[in-house]
Amino acid sequence: MRKYWHVINVGIQNTLVYRLNFLFRAAFGLIPLTATIFLWQAVFAGKPDAATVATYSLAEMISYYLIVTIVDALTAVTDDDWQIAGDIREGTISQFLLKPIDYLYYRLCLFFSGRMIYCVVAALPVALFIFYLRKYFVLPADLPTLGWFFVAVFLTAMLQFLISFTMAMLAFWVLEVSTFIFILFAIEYIAGGHLFPLDILPPLVSQALDFTPFPYQMFFPVSVYLGKTSGAVLGWGLVVQALWVMVLYGLARLIWSRGVRKYAAFGG
Amino acid sequence: MAEETFRPPSRGAFSTLRRYLGIYALLARNSVVREMTFKTNFLLWIVVELLWFALQLSFIGVMYMHTESIAGWSKWQVVLLMGASHFIQQLFQAFFLVNCTNLSELVRTGKLDFLLMLPVNTRFIVSVRQMDLGAFVNAGTAVAVAVYAAKQLGLSPSAGLVLGFLILCAVGMIIHYSLMFLLATVSFWAVQAQGIVWAYYNLFNIARLPDAAFKGLFKVFFTFAIPMLLVSNVPVKLLVQKLGSPFELLLLLGMALGCLLISEAVWRVSVRRYTSASS
Secondary structure, eight states: HHHHHHHHHHHHHHHTTHHHHHHHHHHHHHHHHHHHHHHHHHHHHOOOOOOOOOBOOHHHHHHHHHHHHHHHHHHHHHHHHHHHHHHHHTTHHHHHHHSSSOOHHHHHOOOOOOOOHHHHHHHHHHHHHHHHHHOOOOOOSSSHHHHHHHHHHHHHHHHHHHHHHHHGGGGGSSOOOOOHHHHHHHHHHTTTSSSGGGGSOHHHHHHTTSSGGGGGTHHHHHHHHTTTSSSHHHHHHHHHHHHHHHHHHHHHHHHHHHHHHHHHHHHO | OHHHTTTTOSSSHHHHHHHHHHHHHHHHHHHHHHHHHHHHHHHHHHHHHHHHHHHOOOOOOHHHHHHEETTEEEEEHHHHHHHHHHHHHHHIIIIIIIHHHHHHHHHHHHHHHHHSSSSSOOHHHHSSSOOOHHHHHHHHHHHHHHHHHHTTTTOOHHHHHHHHHHHHHHHHHHHHHHHHHHHHTTTSSOOOHHHHHHHHHHHHHHGGSSSGOOOOHHHIIIIIOOOOOHHTHHHHHHHTTTTOHHHHHHHHHHHHHHHHHHHHHHHHHHHHHHHHHOO
């Protein structure tokens, strides 16, 4: 266990180098966010007072995007998939096959330390932004809701990481993985609920999406925070989310071992 | 390329133009050869861009499931705007984007030295070295979407109006290019190319949204400082006859000229600093 603490430590020190880049990212990310909020304000302005879109009031809609920003800062995979693909392509993973350290756990440690630094850096611009929009910012209904939200966020982070890790494994077979990463990212972006809350979609579409892991990568924790998912549905959702984490963990392990076999055959 | 570039500089604007067109033709041919060596990758990038375009359109589609109009813009007007915006952006991508993001790499590896020695305008050669051919395909899909939206709106613009629209699109592309080139020049040393691309996607996302939805400081900033809200809004407003006054047209032209001049000034300063730094 101690060696992984060491990895986290090293990870923190390494990512500190990128703090300016992170700040840049966080600050620029607020521009399209602002634009989306303006757009929704314009939609609501064309409606009578106290109108809702699906079940969302204007404040809830704006809060939805603010919470998405927070969950994104806590769980998004920014550079990890590129680095993993790079490690495979350039053969850096050879050393992990020799050392008594597990590459998946190693990467997970780096992912968590990267997120920690990112959150520290992004905290200021995001907090200022939320403060600016404070009159629209909805607080969670009660403490348990907030607690369940963080549980869901943790599982979201695991899902994000495992999906990216599995995707980056493609580098064992394909020379250029960036297009695949972008295609997956696009799907996650819309089917995960980054662009709009999934429950404003036609019911058939959002029900179909529930059979994929994507809503659990973003929409689920946000809807827990906003109290749109509670009670038995919340419990069931957490179970499904945990199941997805386990399935993807298995998949990542499977593809990793296949990849390594292919890699060893290729190198030796 | 050699026989073109080493021809002694001749006088007269016409022969200069011919010389540069010749260089450009060679570079374009070079780009075709390069793209065709990685065919699958070429096709996959087209898929990526198509997917993102579809994603933006579905965002608008979902919004209009819950409303009739956004700040006075109807659904098909916004689709037209998105088509036009994508068209402008893809043209910019076809001609300039890769070259802008490569600039910091040229500086880092010292390849810029070689380009500075060539007997052509350095900004020209830096800006147009590579062409992104896939972007032309994507520009085509953008036109298809725009034409479909225009049909839905029952528009039948005159040839003159279409010409005006296309000219304004080109002006919009110049704004994209100038700003991106400026961003790339400023980040000569500081930020990685990845950071520039990230900033670019975030900024240019605004260009496809109806300007009337924005208010206050945000609108002022993205009209008069970084004119993202003019780039595609003005051409489309011309087409759907939403233009409030000719003032907006003049503003677009003026801002394009301003951006171009500023990026040129900053480029010159940077190149001067670069030479003194390396020698």
